[in-house]
Amino acid sequence: MMNIGEASAASGVSAKMIRYYEETGLIPPAGRTASGYRTYGPKEVQILRFVRRARDLGFPMEKVADLLALWNDRSRASADVKHLAEAQVQALEARIREMQDMKAALEHLVHCCAGDRRPDCPILDDLGGTPAFAAPVTTGR
Amino acid sequence: MMNIGEASAASGVSAKMIRYYEETGLIPPAGRTASGYRTYGPKEVQILRFVRRARDLGFPMEKVADLLALWNDRSRASADVKHLAEAQVQALEARIREMQDMKAALEHLVHCCAGDRRPDCPILDDLGGTPAFAAPVTTGR
DNA sequence: GGTTGACCTTACCATTATGGGAAGGTCCAT
DNA sequence: ATGGACCTTCCCATAATGGTAAGGTCAACC
Numbered sequence: 001m002m003n004i005g006e007a008s009a010a011s012g013v014s015a016k017m018i019r020y021y022e023e024t025g026l027i028p029p030a031g032r033t034a035s036g037y038r039t040y041g042p043k044e045v046q047i048l049r050f051v052r053r054a055r056d057l058g059f060p061m062e063k064v065a066d067l068l069a070l071w072n073d074r075s076r077a078s079a080d081v082k083h084l085a086e087a088q089v090q091a092l093e094a095r096i097r098e099m100q101d102m103k104a105a106l107e108h109l110v111h112c113c114a115g116d117r118r119p120d121c122p123i124l125d126d127l128g129g130t131p132a133f134a135a136p137v138t139t140g141r
Numbered sequence: 142m143m144n145i146g147e148a149s150a151a152s153g154v155s156a157k158m159i160r161y162y163e164e165t166g167l168i169p170p171a172g173r174t175a176s177g178y179r180t181y182g183p184k185e186v187q188i189l190r191f192v193r194r195a196r197d198l199g200f201p202m203e204k205v206a207d208l209l210a211l212w213n214d215r216s217r218a219s220a221d222v223k224h225l226a227e228a229q230v231q232a233l234e235a236r237i238r239e240m241q242d243m244k245a246a247l248e249h250l251v252h253c254c255a256g257d258r259r260p261d262c263p264i265l266d267d268l269g270g271t272p273a274f275a276a277p278v279t280t281g282r
Numbered sequence: 283g284g285t286t287g288a289c290c291t292t293a294c295c296a297t298t299a300t301g302g303g304a305a306g307g308t309c310c311a312t
Numbered sequence: 313a314t315g316g317a318c319c320t321t322c323c324c325a326t327a328a329t330g331g332t333a334a335g336g337t338c339a340a341c342c
Contacts, residue, residue: 005318015319016301035308037319050268058243061299071265081264082256085247092244096237102199103233106226115223123222124212127191146289156290157330176337178290202328 004030007040011048018048026051026065059088145171148181152189159189167192167206200229 008015018038021027027047030038040048050071054064066084070076112122149156159179162168168188171179181189191212195205207225211217253263 003319014300017299019321020299033308035319037308046270049270053268053270055299056243057247058240067265067268070262071269074260076260076262077258078254078260078262078264079256079258081262082251082254085251085254085264089244089247089251092240092247096240096244099199099233099237099240102197103230103237106198106230106233110223110226110230113219113223113226115220117218117220119215119217119219121211121217121219121222123219123226124208127194127208128212129187129190129194144290155329158328160292161328174337176290178337196328 001031001039001041002045004038004040007038007045007048010045012052013048021048021051024061026061026068057088058092059084063088142172142180142182143186145179145181148179148186148189151186153193154189162189162192165202167202167209198229199233200225204229 002010004015004018007013008018011018013021018027018030022029022038027044030040030044033039047068050068051064054067055061059067063084067081070081070084109123109126114120143151145156145159148154149159152159154162159168159171163170163179168185171181171185174180188209191209192205195208196202200208204225208222211222211225250264250267255261
């Protein structure tokens with residue numbers, strides 16, 4: 001049996017987060033020693049690692065909870081898991097696209113700016129709304 | 142002179158956010174009518190639109206403040222603006238790359254999963270740490 | 283003049299997931 | 313017994329935005 005510090009080291013989840021996950025019900029309450037210390041065994045560490053990896057794949061905590069439930073459900077359909085994962089892929093794609101649009105718009109402006117000691121700056125002109133050098137491809141949010 | 146609702150409509154910044162920007166010092170305090178209503182003129186609306194567009198390009202509020210300061214500085218060097226914009230491009234690139242890595246790892250797992258009624262699922266196996274089907278290219282955060 | 287509805291004001295709470303710190307208790311080795 | 317490394321809970325902060333509630337104001341209309 002380990003205490004929270006050891007479980008943290010073994011799982012890659014900070015002690016702070018372990019307590020938080022417990023508090024929010026993502027993971028079941030840990031056992032306690034007589035003096036109140038939380039105790040963790042290999043099984044609990046595995047759960048924590050599961051959570052860690054799901055978070056590393058960008059799943060929000062809510063979806064991690066769904067994944068955990070499926071993990072614990074011996075009679076799950078792999079299709080259910082796959083759907084969650086596919087939805088997450090799409091969520092990532094949406095955010096990636098958003099940021100790529102921002103980046104493209106910004107790169108255009110950067111490209112137009114001399115970047116010297118003079119004050120004239122198409123970037124500021126664009127932000128100021130003066131459509132002198134005009135907005136490129138993206139305009140709204 | 143407009144009240145905050147009109148300034149919001151004209152700038153695309155919610156009234157809530159206008160007050161927040163004022164409170165945090167991003168924009169100067171608006172004028173007030175005798176009865177305490179905030180008032181905005183065309184100049185103030187232009188500032189709000191500036192903030193809006195900078196936010197649309199992904200600049201954090203702190204950088205928006207820097208951009209506003211340069212905008213107001215008649216003797217700025219366009220190089221300073223360009224540097225801010227280039228840094229923002231790099232920040233976007235970093236976040237995009239992070240999410241692309243997640244997406245690639247997740248797509249690999251999705252690809253391995255049959256997605257039928259059976260419970261066997263390589264996605265859960267991977268999250269569970271059982272390196273049976275192994276982690277693909279990405280492992281850490 | 284009074285009423286009504288649309289607007290404004292401030293103040294507080296929630297979000298997402300994480301870290302930081304304080305005040306105090308515990309464990310173990312010397 | 314003492315000290316250091318650990319644990320506990322509780323509170324605060326983050327970034328940027330939305331929501332709500334309680335109350336004041338404005339303008340129009342009857």
